[in-house]
Amino acid sequence: MESLIAGLAGSTILGVNLVELLGIIWLSLKVSVSALAIVTLVGLPLAAFLALKNFPLRGAVINLFNTFMGLPPVVVGLFLYLILSRRGLLGFMNLLYTPAAMVLAQTILAFPLVVSLSHAALVKVDPIIRQAAMTLGATSRQQAVTIIQEARYGILAGVMAGLGRATAEVGAVIMVGGNIAGYTRVMTTTIALETDKGNFALAMALGIILLAISLLINLALRAVQKMGRTESGIILWD
Amino acid sequence: MGLTIEASHIFKAYNGHEVLKDCSFVFDRGGAYALLGPNGSGKSTLFRILSLLERPDRGQVRYLENGRFISADLNLRRRITLVLPRLGVFNTTVFRNAAYGLKLRGLAKGEIEARVNEVLDMVGLTKKRWQPALGLSSGETQRLGLARALAINPEVIFLDEPTASIDPVNIEIIEEIILTVKSRREATIIMITHDPGQAQRLGDHLLVMKNGKIMARGV
Ligand SMILES: Nc1ncnc2c1ncn2[C@@H]1O[C@H](COP(=O)(O)OP(=O)(O)O)[C@@H](O)[C@H]1O
Numbered sequence: 028m029e030s031l032i033a034g035l036a037g038s039t040i041l042g043v044n045l046v047e048l049l050g051i052i053w054l055s056l057k058v059s060v061s062a063l064a065i066v067t068l069v070g071l072p073l074a075a076f077l078a079l080k081n082f083p084l085r086g087a088v089i090n091l092f093n094t095f096m097g098l099p100p101v102v103v104g105l106f107l108y109l110i111l112s113r114r115g116l117l118g119f120m121n122l123l124y125t126p127a128a129m130v131l132a133q134t135i136l137a138f139p140l141v142v143s144l145s146h147a148a149l150v151k152v153d154p155i156i157r158q159a160a161m162t163l164g165a166t167s168r169q170q171a172v173t174i175i176q177e178a179r180y181g182i183l184a185g186v187m188a189g190l191g192r193a194t195a196e197v198g199a200v201i202m203v204g205g206n207i208a209g210y211t212r213v214m215t216t217t218i219a220l221e222t223d224k225g226n227f228a229l230a231m232a233l234g235i236i237l238l239a240i241s242l243l244i245n246l247a248l249r250a251v252q253k254m255g256r257t258e259s260g261i262i263l264w265d
Numbered sequence: 266m267g268l269t270i271e272a273s274h275i276f277k278a279y280n281g282h283e284v285l286k287d288c289s290f291v292f293d294r295g296g297a298y299a300l301l302g303p304n305g306s307g308k309s310t311l312f313r314i315l316s317l318l319e320r321p322d323r324g325q326v327r328y329l330e331n332g333r334f335i336s337a338d339l340n341l342r343r344r345i346t347l348v349l350p351r352l353g354v355f356n357t358t359v360f361r362n363a364a365y366g367l368k369l370r371g372l373a374k375g376e377i378e379a380r381v382n383e384v385l386d387m388v389g390l391t392k393k394r395w396q397p398a399l400g401l402s403s404g405e406t407q408r409l410g411l412a413r414a415l416a417i418n419p420e421v422i423f424l425d426e427p428t429a430s431i432d433p434v435n436i437e438i439i440e441e442i443i444l445t446v447k448s449r450r451e452a453t454i455i456m457i458t459h460d461p462g463q464a465q466r467l468g469d470h471l472l473v474m475k476n477g478k479i480m481a482r483g484v
C-alpha cells in the first residue's frame with residue numbers, strides 16, 4: 028500500500044499530480060455524501076410529517092421549503108460565513124474553512140430540495156392507497172408506512188437530485204471552505220480557482236470527472252423515475 | 266361465531282347533498298346480501314360507513330357478537346374488510362399485495378406464505394405471484410383484490426361492484442370464488458352489483474338503495 032502511494036506520489040497526468048487529484052475527489056465525495064446523509068436523515072422524516080400530518084400553517088411551511096429549493100448558493104455562503112466567522116453566532120466552534128463548514132453549506136442547499144421533492148412524491152400517492160390499507164386493517168402508523176413505500180421512487184429521485192445539487196455547488200463551499208490545498212479543496216472549488224490561475228490541466232481533469240459523476244447521478248435518477256413509471260424494478264417491501 | 270351488523274338511522278351528506286337519509290338495516294351473521302341501485306344512490310358511501318372507514322353524520326353502525334355489542338376498535342376493524350371498487354393495488358408484487366393484511370397483523374413468515382399461497386391458488390394467480398401487481402389485467406386485479414381480502418379470513422366481507430368493467434370470463438371466475446366463500450359459511454358477504462342476475466346468483470337477500478335508504482326486494 029505504501030509503495031503504491033509512493034509510486035503514485037510522483038506520477039502525473041497532463042501535469043496533474045495524481046495523489047492531489049485523488050485527494051480532491053475523495054474529499055468532494057466525502058463532503059457531499061455526508062451532507063446528503065444529514066439531509067436524508069432529517070429531511071425525509073420531515074417530508075413525511077408534512078405530507079401525512081395536518082397542523083396549522085402546514086401550507087406555509089411547505090411553501091417555505093418550495094421557495095428555498097432555489098436558494099442562491101452565494102447567499103447561503105454569505106450567511107453561513109457570517110454565522111461561522113469569529114464574531115458570528117457559531118464562531119466559537121471554529122468551523123470556518125473546515126470540511127465541516129462545507130458539509131453544512133451543502134446540507135443547507137440540498138435540504139429544501141430533498142424535503143420539497145419527497146413531500147411532492149408523498150402527496151402524489153393516490154388517496155385510495157390509504158383507504159385500501161385501512162380496509163386491510165392498517166393502524167394509522169402502518170398506513171403512513173404504506174404511503175411512504177408507495178412514494179419510494181419519487182423520494183429516491185428527490186434524494187438524488189439533492190446529491191446532484193450538493194456535488195455541483197461551488198459558491199457557498201468556496202466561501203466557507205476557502206479552497207485550502209490538501210484540506211478543503213474540492214472539485215468545484217478547484218476548478219473555479221485553478222481556472223483563474225490559468226492551470227487548465229487540473230481544472231479540465233476535475234471538470235471531466237465532475238461531469239462523469241453528474242452524469243452517473245442523472246442516469247441513476249432517470250432509472251429510478253423510469254422504474255416508478257413502469258411499476259417494476261426494485262421492491263422495498265419487507 | 267359471526268358478526269351481525271346493525272345500521273340505525275344513518276344520515277350522510279356531502280356538500281349539503283344528502284346521500285343517506287335515515288338508513289336502517291340489520292345484516293344477520295352468515296348471510297349473503299346483494300345490494301342494487303342506480304349510480305349515485307349512495308351504495309358505496311353506505312359501504313364505507315358500514316365497514317367503519319367513514320363516520321356517518323348521524324346514526325350509528327354497531328356490530329354484535331352473540332347478541333352483545335362490541336366496540337368498533339382496531340380489533341373489530343381487523344375482522345371485517347371492504348374490497349373497494351377501485352382497489353388501490355400496492356406497487357409491489359402480487360404476492361406482497363396478498364400478504365399485506367397478514368403482515369400488518371404480525372404473523373410469522375411461514376404462516377403468511379401458506380395462507381397467501383392458498384388464496385392465490387383460490388383466485389388463480391399462483392403463476393403470477395412474483396409479477397408486479399400493477400401489471401395485471403383488470404380481471405386479474407379484481408381477483409387479487411379478493412385474494413388480498415380473503416387472506417385475512419374476514420368474518421364480514423363487503424364487495425363494492427367486484428365485477429364492474431371486466432370481461433365475462435373473469436366475471437364467471439369471480440362469481441365462482443364468491444360462491445366458494447359463501448359455501449364455506451365463514452363470512453357474511455355483502456355486495457354491491459348492477460346486475461340483477463348476479464344478485465340472484467350470489468345473494469340470499471336482495472336489497473335496493475332508494476331515496477337514501479335500504480329496502481328489501483324480496484328473496
Ligand atoms: N367523498 C365524497 N365527497 C363528496 N361527494 C361524495 C363523496 N362520496 C360520494 N359522494 C357523492 O355521494 C353520492 C353517492 O355516491 P356513492 O355512494 O358513490 O354512490 P353509488 O356507489 O351508489 O354510485 C354521489 O352524488 C357522490 O357524488
Ligand SMILES: [Mg+2]
Binds near residue numbers: 309425
Ligand atoms: Mg359506487
